Amino acid sequence: MKYEWRKKEKEVYLPKEKAVEINVPKFKYYTVKGCGNPNGETFKEAVGALYAMSYGIRMMPKNGVTPEGYFEYTVYPLEGVWDLNKNGRKSFKETGSFSKNDLTYKLMIRQPDFVTEVLAKENIEKVSKKKPNDFNNLVKFEEIEEGLCVQILHKGSYDTESSSFGLLDEFCKENNLKRLSMVHKEIYLTDPRKSEPEKQKTVLRYCVEKSISV
Numbered sequence: 001m002k003y004e005w006r007k008k009e010k011e012v013y014l015p016k017e018k019a020v021e022i023n024v025p026k027f028k029y030y031t032v033k034g035c036g037n038p039n040g041e042t043f044k045e046a047v048g049a050l051y052a053m054s055y056g057i058r059m060m061p062k063n064g065v066t067p068e069g070y071f072e073y074t075v076y077p078l079e080g081v082w083d084l085n086k087n088g089r090k091s092f093k094e095t096g097s098f099s100k101n102d103l104t105y106k107l108m109i110r111q112p113d114f115v116t117e118v119l120a121k122e123n124i125e126k127v128s129k130k131k132p133n134d135f136n137n138l139v140k141f142e143e144i145e146e147g148l149c150v151q152i153l154h155k156g157s158y159d160t161e162s163s164s165f166g167l168l169d170e171f172c173k174e175n176n177l178k179r180l181s182m183v184h185k186e187i188y189l190t191d192p193r194k195s196e197p198e199k200q201k202t203v204l205r206y207c208v209e210k211s212i213s214v
Contacts, residue, residue, distance in 0.1 A: 003073035003112075013077065013187060015153045015203060017164075019171035024146035024205075028115055029108040030054060032139050035085065037100040046107055047078060049135035054109045056127040057119075069114035076110035078188045089182075108144070117141055146185070150177060151205035157197035158186075164204050177208040 005013055011022060030053045034046045054075050060067060084092060088102025111120065120141035128136040150171055154164040165184075172179060187203035 001072070003071055005074060005076055013189070013203065015151050017153050017155060019150055019152045019168045021171075021175065021177070021208075022149050022151055022205075024149055026143050026145035028111045028113065028120075029079075029142050029144055030111060030120070030139055031106055031108040031142050031144075032135055033104075033106050034135075035104045038103065038105070039100070043105075045133060046135045046138075049133045049139055050078065050107055050109045051075075052127050052131045052133065052136075053124060053139055054111065056123045057111060057115055060123075067114055067116075067119055071112070071114070073112055079108045079110070080186045080188070081106040081108070081183060082186065083183045108142075111141075115141075146205070146207055148209060149185075149205050149207050151203055153189075154202045154204050155198075156200060158192075158200070158202065159197075161202070161204060168204065168206065172208060176211045178211045180207045180209060183207075 012024065015022075030050055032046050032050055034042060036042055058073070058075050061070060083104045084098055085102050085104055088098040091098045091102065124136065124139055124141075150168050152164050152168055154161050169179070171177070184204060184206040187205070189201040189203065190199065192200060
């Protein structure tokens with residue numbers, strides 16, 4: 001039976017439209033870093049490289065290789081950790097807004113536990129030969145532990161995410177939690193290329209710590 005993350009890991013990937021606290025353990029990912037407007041071709045190429053690597057792992061048995069511990073599964077969703085460069089931070093501090101050209105990102109797609117560093121690197125080499133992409137040599141295999149976080153499901157355009165972030169901020173105030181930085185993660189449950197903005201579903205998450213009461 002195919003492993004479905006939507007059914008097995010609802011706490012991590014399918015929160016409701018209500019802020020919740022969650023402790024995210026260490027997971028394995030293919031990652032790639034970039035910067036600039038996510039509506040541009042560079043961003044699409046970075047995403048394409050990650051999906052190519054992820055489906056390379058998924059399709060290994062059909063290509064004659066079955067890794068130890070392999071099981072049928074649905075490829076995990078695209079995730080992105082977002083920040084601003086110096087110009088963007090200065091603009092946001094002074095005006096409360098910023099240009100999308102000043103965004104920096106670290107995109108990632110989670111990999112199943114059976115994927116080892118050796119297997120991941122071998123797959124990068126094989127996929128790079130079959131599907132050339134300037135971002136292939138920038139793809140890395142990492143283990144990342146987010147730890148204590150708050151998250152919420154946002155429905156609608158990315159441009160309206162501020163309302164959901166407001167709910168997260170309010171939840172933190174009510175529950176004695178402190179946001180660690182302005183960096184945040186987005187998990188894309190719908191493909192923006194195939195869905196209307198008002199139908200998009202995105203998990204919004206950022207890392208927190210318990211505040212010390214004085």
